[in-house]
Amino acid sequence: MARKRLLLAALAGVCVWGQAVPDSPGPAVGARVPGFDLADQTGQSRNLHSLFGPKGLMLVFFRSADW
Amino acid sequence: MELQQNLEKLHKRGLGVAAVSYDSVAVLKDFSGRKGITYPLLSDTDSKAIRAYGLLNESVAKNTAQYGIPYPGTFVLDKSGVVVEKYFEKDFRQRYTASEILTRRYGGVAGAPGQTIETRHLRLTSSASLGTVHWGERLALVADIELKPGMHVYAPEVRGYIPIQFTLTATPAFQAFPAGYPPARMLHLKAIGETVPVYQSSFRVAADITIAPEAQVKPLLSPEGDLTVEGSLRYQACDAKQCYLPQTVPLKWTFHYQALDRQRVPAELQRHPPGQ
Structure with missing residues (x-):
């Protein structure tokens, strides 16, 4: 159901905006994501594991903080 | 953010x-x-x-x-x-x-509380996931419906009856996605020997919208900078004895619209093309 909704949403997006973006890029639902080691805004190094809450993680990829 | x-x-x-x-x-x-x-x-x-x-x-x-x-x-x-x-x-x-x-x-709804409307058959509370909106944001417009005891309304897939229908009035200020309805319950109507998909007690209907670019939104803002989105919920309610006349309940959501923040980091921190 959720997938169908996303698909419908994606199709609606194509019709109105027409920007070439791959269908749902990145790891699929059910796949395990790659680990990483990145510095946060304080300069402290963070791996994926250190970011989890008790139930998981909302991981956002965004364009830029400066544009 | x-x-x-x-x-x-x-x-x-x-x-x-x-x-x-x-x-x-x-x-x-x-x-x-x-x-x-x-x-x-x-x-x-x-x-x-x-x-x-x-x-x-x-x-x-x-x-x-x-x-x-x-x-x-x-x-x-x-x-x-x-x-x-x-x-x-x-x-x-x-x-x-x-x-x-x-x-x-x-x-649960995160953002703006909405209005509550009561009809003979149901109580409807509208809300939205955000109170303040910006260009490009996708948000959920929600209608929580509580039917009065003994009432049912028909699910979208019903045949031969008037189904519930959640509609947004299109404007250039947003792009609407199809409304989402919960799974229906099959109800057997003894009097007429039919089994039909219905909703009873309480359920939620919602549709997402994405806020359009500024040039399309600005002309539609109120003097206070508010954006209003209108829609309706159409339904036919029945109880064990009878069906009532179809109703259309008007819905309205009001948001505060904010232009995107374009403030950048100091020049010396800004990213440059490779090799510059």
């Missing part, structure tokens, strides 16, 4: 929150200081993680400062790092909002 406003709610649900971009630590420090961001912003200056996730936007020319940006989107991961849900838009100017994801995943 809208995510910061929803941080406590996400933490209450047991979720950690982090956001990755190709910005330098200095840019992220400046940004989080200005915006009061307390969750980790992660610096992926060479887009290594962005590539490892398969999210590098290949349509950006390599000799520009924007090369290295990801297709923006959000993953919800379980404790073992497996993707439970993902939210990616077809157009990078649009983005899912944390409040929309919260509304969709956990029910």
